[in-house]
Amino acid sequence: MAEEACLKRKASTDIEDLRAHHPGTAAEGIFVQSSSEQWRQYTLKDLDEFYRRSKFGCMNDVKCYHVEYDSDCTHNCSFCYRLGYVRPIKPSKLTESVEEPEKIRDTAKALAQKNYEKRLDGKGDECPGEVHNCISTDAFQHKSIVQLTARTTTRALLENGSLVSFVSKGVPYDDDGWLSWTEIFVRFPRLIFWQTTCASMDEKIQAKLEPGAPPPSLRMQWLTSVVNAGVGHVSGRINPLIPDLNDSPAQVTAAIEAYAKIFNAAPVSVEADGTKSRNFRIAISYVYGTEVICDNIWKATKYNLWPYLEKTPVALEGGSPKFLVDKVIRRKTYNFAIDLGKKHGIDVQICGCDNKDLPEFAGHHCGISARSGWPDVPLMDAKELRKYAASR
Numbered sequence: 037m038a039e040e041a042c043l044k045r046k047a048s049t050d051i052e053d054l055r056a057h058h059p060g061t062a063a064e065g066i067f068v069q070s071s072s073e074q075w076r077q078y079t080l081k082d083l084d085e086f087y088r089r090s091k092f093g094c095m096n097d098v099k100c101y102h103v104e105y106d107s108d109c110t111h112n113c114s115f116c117y118r119l120g121y122v123r124p125i126k127p128s129k130l131t132e133s134v135e136e137p138e139k140i141r142d143t144a145k146a147l148a149q150k151n152y153e154k155r156l157d158g159k160g161d162e163c164p165g166e167v168h169n170c171i172s173t174d175a176f177q178h179k180s181i182v183q184l185t186a187r188t189t190t191r192a193l194l195e196n197g198s199l200v201s202f203v204s205k206g207v208p209y210d211d212d213g214w215l216s217w218t219e220i221f222v223r224f225p226r227l228i229f230w231q232t233t234c235a236s237m238d239e240k241i242q243a244k245l246e247p248g249a250p251p252p253s254l255r256m257q258w259l260t261s262v263v264n265a266g267v268g269h270v271s272g273r274i275n276p277l278i279p280d281l282n283d284s285p286a287q288v289t290a291a292i293e294a295y296a297k298i299f300n301a302a303p304v305s306v307e308a309d310g311t312k313s314r315n316f317r318i319a320i321s322y323v324y325g326t327e328v329i330c331d332n333i334w335k336a337t338k339y340n341l342w343p344y345l346e347k348t349p350v351a352l353e354g355g356s357p358k359f360l361v362d363k364v365i366r367r368k369t370y371n372f373a374i375d376l377g378k379k380h381g382i383d384v385q386i387c388g389c390d391n392k393d394l395p396e397f398a399g400h401h402c403g404i405s406a407r408s409g410w411p412d413v414p415l416m417d418a419k420e421l422r423k424y425a426a427s428r
């Protein structure tokens with residue numbers, strides 16, 4: 037495939053159009069658009085860079101990998117952590133795939149198989165047993181090509197015994213996507229760790245904070261579909277809380293009750309050994325501030341985050357000092373949320389990584405990573421994973 041032809045396709049997000057211009061005669065590999073706007077063809081060997089070791093908090097502890105399907109994100113959140121630093125997070129090499137879906141699937145499958153063999157050889161540190169779909173972009177953003185690439189790749193990973201975790205503000209792009217994703221979730225419920233996240237259930241506030249993302253009501257519809265598909269590990273995130281903007285007791289109550297209603301209506305089966313095969317939780321956490329994040333929130337909402345932040349930064353991330361919200365505010369809201377969750381029979385977890393200064397919440401995990409976030413759930417080893425995947 038000539039590079040000029042690829043460049044012509046750059047702006048297109050229409051799958052049929054992309055298919056027509058990528059007739060399947062290209063050598064093995066896939067075409068991706070790098071952040072420098074250049075197209076190039078990646079071979080299977082190159083695709084080792086498809087996975088990147090996650091360096092964030094608990095994901096680093098359990099050697100989780102992540103994959104990015106785009107260098108951008110249509111949700112355009114004002115608090116976006118990806119854009120929140122002096123040196124923004126770099127996307128991994130697979131930023132936008134434009135090859136036929138079948139080829140993407142086959143390539144991902146071959147890669148997942150190769151990595152599986154390494155795991156069996158005891159070289160698991162160097163290959164993914166768990167893949168998180170996107171850290172600095174959303175796999176369910178409103179771009180058909182991103183969702184299609186994520187779908188074909190996710191299916192290939194699951195078929196080869198990888199755990200796949202998501203955090204998303206999105207819903208499937210169209211009816212076809214809705215059905216296809218549901219089919220995947222029905223097939224591999226024990227390998228998927230799904231989190232729907234929403235800054236607020238109030239559409240006016242949500243639209244200011246996450247202007248490109250679907251409204252909360254649509255997200256709750258999709259979450260209901262995920263739960264009904266039998267996915268075993270599902271979490272509703274309330275994130276990020278911003279003081280005096282979306283963290284009042286009434287606002288937190290609305291979010292907890294929206295999630296609890298869905299989770300409490302779902303069937304929970306119990307395995308022969310007494311363990312629950314379905315686990316639902318709510319995860320909650322406050323925003324943190326850097327100069328760029330505070331500026332971006334100000335531009336979008338005319339809200340000044342600075343007065344609510346502690347005076348001393350807790351870390352330097354991406355070249356930017358990172359400030360947490362005042363402890364007293366965080367502690368009060370977290371305790372309120374945990375107590376309310378108990379009333380509804382739902383476990384509420386705090387993000388342990390961003391609240392290390394609150395010792396009473398030590399041991400809390402938001403569940404972003406399957407292996408660290410759900411320690412009470414017995415996870416399958418590499419052999420069991422493959423056996424399970426092969427049986428589906």
Ligand code: SF4
Pocket residue numbers: 109110111112113115116117118171172173174205
């Ligand atoms: S969904 Fe995530 S990556 Fe996308 S804009 Fe929002 S915060 Fe940024």
